[in-house]
Amino acid sequence: MNKTYNTGAILASLLICGFVGMFSETALNIAMTNLMEVFQISAATAQWLTTGFLLTLGILMPTSGLLLQMFTTRQLFTGSLISMIAGTLVAALAINFEMLMFARVLQAIGMGLLLPLMFNTILVIYPPEKRGAAMGFVGLVIMFAPATGPTVGGLLIQYLTWHYIFWLSLPFLIIGWLVGMKYLENVTEVTKPRVDLLSIVLSTLGFGGIVFGFSKAGEGSEGWGSTVVVASIIVGLVALVLFTLRQISMREPMLNLKVFKHPMYVIGLLLVLSCMMIIMSSMIILPMFLQTGAGLSVFATGLILLPGSALNGILSPRVGRLFDRYGPKWLVVPGLVVVTLMLWFFSHVSPASSVALIVALHIGLMVGIAMIWMPAQTNGLNQLPPELYPHGTAVMNTLQQVMGAIGTAVAISILSGGIEKYLHGSSAPSQPTEIANAMTSGSQSVFLFTMSIALVGVVMALFIRRVLVSRETMKSMH
Template structure:
């Protein structure tokens, strides 16, 4: 009898649980994640479509001068070291401005900020078209970089704001198609334009795109980034320390390229710049409203992932400048051929980013780190051994191999870096990653090109011996990224 009563009581309890279950399903605990995915699909496509279009033009611009470099060098009578500043200085200023967008994105709505960035870029294009000499062209490039420095972290922040954390890999894959594909295809587009209408035609095209995007921004774009109630104040002292420190380090790298020796012109600005950056970092950890929230680096996942992203950009930057120089100045071929040499790699970057984004969401970063670092190292060693007589298809395949490896690292690790951060830290995280990636990538490109120039035997600083020496030096970067990813990066992030 007792057993029967017990069974009846258990059955009654089970019945009550089944009855209560639909209520629990109908009224779940509030999940903050869907709020970050609240845009209707059509609006999301419009916002990202407009912003991706403008940002693509800005990213293409950073690499279009690569194919134009020999023509600009001959027109203005400058060396390869001076000419490459049109690319590396662009990326350098882009990085400096990106650091400031952490404050700007919390202070201004995304529509106004994006319009301002496109306006600055369009004015820079107009100035480049009519530049009478090298200094004016360099100044025009820096004005373009100011606009690019705002829109690049902004589009990344917008993507993260309209996707949940579980889909950050897919969100950053969209941005990755811009960051990776656009600069990679830039030399190809500019090669056709240069051979057909001269190097200034590049800026006619980019300026027209920027103006069209500005019109669409006014008509169709909405503000989709949630800003904090208290955006904070702009720390001018920190901004000066940050900018001044990196500018001095860049001057040191430029002096090394042009001077060819490690003298006072290199050591003094290097030490002064490094001291300024140390003071900057200490200040950010003490002030209540920092210029850059370096406290994010206390999160080990963010810190190590950001370092791997920086390594990936270093692997991308220098070869994207050096390979066209190899094709044009060492092999004696045209700008169009050098651009076509990079085209398959650009296509691979566009194809790989969505794939690596999905792999990150499913498998985590470790398999991508192994595949990426091994692939890049193999391609780098092959370039260090390549002869001047190598067929163009060999150069094309080797460049494509390296870009495929970089696609496994750059945007997946950018996404992984943000998985452990709070939503109100995303604007600062986007600014930090973009700024560090661009600045250190630019500086590393200067160092690797300086290594090529110092070991070359001609006046332009471009020959096969210098090319090989620089690529041997670059082999250390994928090795460093592999060690960081496999032995330092935490195995799991907060998804």
């Protein structure tokens, strides 16, 4: 490479900002019950703090490939940080639900710009043989930040107020921004791609409609039968079909679907999406089970989930280095087998299960995920030629958000269905023990559902093979 970058400083600034964004996401999840009391809102309304965040990401992510070509790296970085800092400040000062909701949208806009920028910058500044380790650090952020969220959030809520989740995040965002402004260079060439308004409208309706529909399905009594849910999902699907047809016919598509011509990219993408569904379902169900089913406090729940998630984060860079050395198969296949086994054990937990068992199962689950996520993702992106990097990361990031919303909604509706079915057959449905048992029954059904996804993943992983970077790609990078 002709140009040498201060890769360490650039990576550090992107990781600090990404970490804070991800941290505030889950730290707020654990404050939901608290926020419902403070703002006098229902669970369905509180859910919007997460849904709105995902919806904003789902709408913004597909345009990220376009934005990466239209603006310089520094412009996008500054835009994303201003949005995140403003959102975090508004959230810290929020006095009502509407103000907090507005803050979440601002934060999501920042994250929606930052995540694709982070992946694209790493693909440009690191040669293929060192990418696994660099992507491993991204894995550390993507997994470790959401993991520390509930523990730190639980502590802050117990001793201070939920506002401090955001006050704590603010100085770190400012530090990350300052480091980035000093060391981050413009790593991509700015081309002026044609902005196709129809593509933007179709992608917003398509991805937005699906995320919105599935998110609504996870709420309320009507669930999947609601007219709004059905209409949103249908509009979303129709818009997505039209969007796809338009991208295929355009000379300069907004989202280049040629990425799907690369088989290892497709397998990597499918495995990452399976992981996303498993993580989102477990992340939302496990804390509910521990609090309602096992009757533990918010803080205790956070502590139980910390070792597994911390280990996942710590292992990610190590897994990245193993991937650089041995390729994906020897990590991904065993990882999926471990995840499948852990989810099967989870489908048998009850309020009588020991805390040690739940901690051990969660550690196993998170270690398994660490073995799958980054190797599958990096191997997939490695197969793409450099001009498709922005599109490959845009497709991957967009579909992750969509899968996150689908996973959360499906998990919540399976849980609600299981709880209702149990209480319907109960002679004393209002007894605390029966409510705990109903929660357990619903949670077990969700874990069986996620186990079936992991089993499909095992089959897909058998077809994964290492991508050797072509000479043409190497030439274009030099």
